[in-house]
Amino acid sequence: MSASALAHHDGPPADYLSDSTVASWLLTTDHKRVGILYMISVTVFFAVGGLIAGLMRLELMTPKGDVLATPDSYNRMFTMHGVIMIFFFLVPAIPSVLGNFLIPLMIGARDLAFPKINLLSWYVYIIGGLMGVWILIFGGIDTGWTFYTPFSTMYSNTMVVTAAVTVFITGFSSILTGLNFVVTVHTMRAPGMTWFRLPLFVWSHYATALIMVLATPVLAISIVLVGLERLFHVGIFDPKLGGDPILFQHLFWFYSHPAVYIMVLPGFAVISEIIPCFARRPIFGYRFIAFASVAIAIFGFLVWGHHMFVSGQSMYAGAVFSILSFLVAIPSAIKVFNWTATLYKGSIKFDTPMLYALGFIGLFTIGGLTGLMLASLAIDVHVHDTYFVVAHFHYIMVGGTTMAYLAGIHFWWPKISGRTYPELWGKLSALLVFVGFNLTFFPQFLLGYLGMPRRYFEYRPEFQVLNVMSTAGASILAVGLIMPLVYLLLSLRQPRNAGPNPWGATGLEWQVESPPTTHNFHEPVLVTCEPYLYSPEEAEREYAHVQHVHSS
């Protein structure tokens, strides 16, 4: 790597894409290339998970389970949809693609602290992913992505152990990425890049990485226990053997609730970069947003019991978990208010990333506030395990994480690829995703309050109208999601036209070429100022000037 940089010393420096042999990609330790490897694989998994979602929605168009599935195949579909979307899309998407690519650039480093471990984490992820696909093809698994015992340990006759191994392996990829980020942020910052000069993107990823390192091992342990119980009947979770099925839920949610924040904190990271850039002004309340990330990461560990209000855990435990859940909502609210305040007195331009980001604010707000309803004990008793919950978590995870991921991909695409994409198509996709999303998932809130339980392949006829609406919305959403795939790939055929900084953004990553050279920076970086030094007034002056030149 350094040799090739030297060899090109006279000519233009090699960018990270220039060596295009397959081996150079598969053996790369360049954080940018690892990011691209992740981008490709995450996209493939998202497509598979999305295809399954489409089949499920087709099935749910009619109340009888007769469109294409038997009960078992439906159960396997929603399990695989959940497993793939959570473990192979939501958890890795933003950190492993954008985080890998951007964190070193943003802090003025050449690479992550452990480049080889970074590549290893991708291989671990791919091995897990291939096993997942293998399960999908050879029989599937029908426990739901939550693997609740004793169904998973005693009653399911599908590939539970293989799935457990898959999730276990994939978890290591997450742990490795988290470790790498924590060490990188601590040790690799350029001179002058103090903690309070870090872009909020880095703050959020730092908080995410802490959760990844601390929570994922618990998932690994619980999933190993499921495997042991299933194979050897050790009697940890099975009441027939003196075990406790609720214990599994405690272990599982002790990971999986913080994991929700592994999914959304990186989303916050992206939005906190995009809003200031397109509003052309410093972010409002930088420190509050930074601390809110850490607060969410900490509180996130304390609320797992809110998944178990009706599980038979003591009602006093329920009361404690409920108040803690209300608490964790507050730092999230801080962020939404701060983003909104950042628009005030800005000079706002509505490019594709900004449209996605604004859509994110709307969807995340609805997702978050319905979370308060679920945190309210008595209401949760009624809507727990119904479509209300399905709607809520899709608002948070698809509306939050997926919108933020798309916003980020559009924002940094010129940096990553060196190309711009057709704005009009980008805006149209943002619009379709937003409309399709709401049409798909809003009816599900009503379905849930009416009482339709989740994981049903057949339902009462009175639920049909809302289900048909939801399926119609899903097809619009699908179109909106496929569009970026097409125009972003097509953009690769045009010459590199993005320039280093097409959005006029601040941030170190915009000071290097697009695409960046292999070694990121030509000379050592020295940071002397705060992030987000945008000026709305200057943006206005430039705009007026451009208008003037155009009209004369």
Add this chain to the structure above:
Amino acid sequence: MWDFPLFPDQASTNAPKLDALMLFELGVLVFFTMAILLFVLAFCVRYRRGNAADRSHPPTHSKAMEAVWIVIPAILSVVMYAWSTRLFFDLYEAPADATQIDVVGKQWMWYVQHSQGRSETNELHVPLGRPMKLNMTSQDVLHSFYIPAFRIKQDVLPGRYTSLWFEPTKVGVYNLFCAEYCGTNHSLMIGKVHVMEPADYEAWLSEKGVGPSQAEEGGRLFVQHHCAGCHRGSQTVQAPRLEGVYGKPVPIQDGKDVHFVTADDRYIRDSILLPKDQVVAGYEPIMPSFKDQISETDLLKIIAYIKSIANGETSQ
């Protein structure tokens, strides 16, 4: 077929209370969503690039503002929390005079046993205006007993008893669902709740001729499984008598120590299935385990019998 409700029936005393809370929270949600939406829209219009507006000195932070939007949501949260927790606790405090019904969930049906003897599957008949208490357990995996029109739900667990109570307020037929995913036919594990006029309910109960009650059945099983041989004061074997035990503290020998546990459903169940775990102080650990010999439904009957002799009078 295309009937299209937007709001579920309100058929229990709990339902209107819950809906009131829900509407309050919905109000808060709509208010905040609208407020954010309006601010975002207003800023987007007013400060769009090229629109003349005052952009001097954009504020970068404000402790006062941050405090406002921390404190207001915090206060609202406390209100929602207190209100919903109050309702939640009510759900677990069944009135003392509630009529008891036993429910066993299994893949994939609900088995319901009325204390007066009649049993049914995937149907639940209850009288209007009387508090009913369900004692529930599962024969296999986790299930969840859910009646949307009553706004109640409770997971049903193998090896444990959970309970649920409600008071129906509207005659009619309502959905009964299993809400915890339980395998292949989870979505078919559904039933109907029939709320009847009390007179109709009494008629229904005795429709098939009044069979033996839960407790009577339990008494029969008590003899059949040879429990009576030891527990009804036989001369040869020394075992504690069970009259008057239910609901009382029982001294348990734990190594050298003695501690007390309350003889509730769970205690009795454990004593039958895992007798060596809890030996009553002063007795030898000689009782055999009845694990895998007595079904969940029979266990419930035996417990009903032991409950029925709680007042100390022998039934011999």
